[in-house]
Amino acid sequence: MSLNVVIFTSFYSIIIISVLLGCDTAVNSSSICKKNPDICDDLHQDSWCRIEKSDLIGSRLITKHEQPTSGKALYSQLIHLEKYNKCIELASGVKHILAPKRTNDRVRAFGLSSQSLAELQVLTKESHNVHLAFYHWMRFNDQIAKNKVLHAMQLNLIDDINILANIASHFQKYDLNKAKATYLDVLNRSSQDNFKPEWLLGLANTYQKLDNAAFTYLLSRANILMTDNQVSEKKMLMIIDGDTTLQASLDIQAKNLADALGEGHYPSSEIKRILEKE
Structure with missing residues (x-):
């Protein structure tokens, strides 16, 4: 089987690809596959794993029309291929008594996508x-x-803050000051669209290991404000030894931090200066 990953030639623009990918998922995927059978011939036909299949087709289409092929595009394809492969593995276990061809098609897709994934992993x-x-x-x-x-x-x-956040987590095991600096850099580089509240917990955990109870509380509270996470207020207060006066001040700062990150103005905020001064 030929590998659906890298060297392709085309005169279509990336702008057209982006417009196409914004259309209805099912109709759009079908249209793309008709025009580009080479990126779909190892995929299944029915509606199972619709999102995973659509995302994989989209990433393959971008890879096909991007010359030269970037590492970031191949990384995206690896991630989407993994997700599709896991989904179709589960779907292949669903037996269709009245339509056994569907089951066979999914089993085939699982085998071929497993092969494509292994080949792409070796290639990269x-x-x-x-x-x-x-x-x-x-x-x-x-x-x-x-x-x-x-x-x-x-x-x-x-410049990929998701990679930097993972590096910060890695540093937690070896160098807490590097972990702190990297997490703060992640916050500074983040935007309203790409920020992940879990990064606050990573930084809170770092400050906890550095014995900074106040910032551990502040960052944990900001995470709570930005998510639906449930928390024991008694345990939260225990972080700062039951100091309710300090808690009131930190709650205000946590609200300011959550607002700054959620609205995308953290780099120019006062709370950034407070965190980086420590």
């Missing part, structure tokens, strides 16, 4: 691209890939 294993090295570090604990990522960070070559 030695890459020096940050996204692909990050993938192999996270998926296979590849130490050579990890060193590539950390070296790129030292050279300030990483």
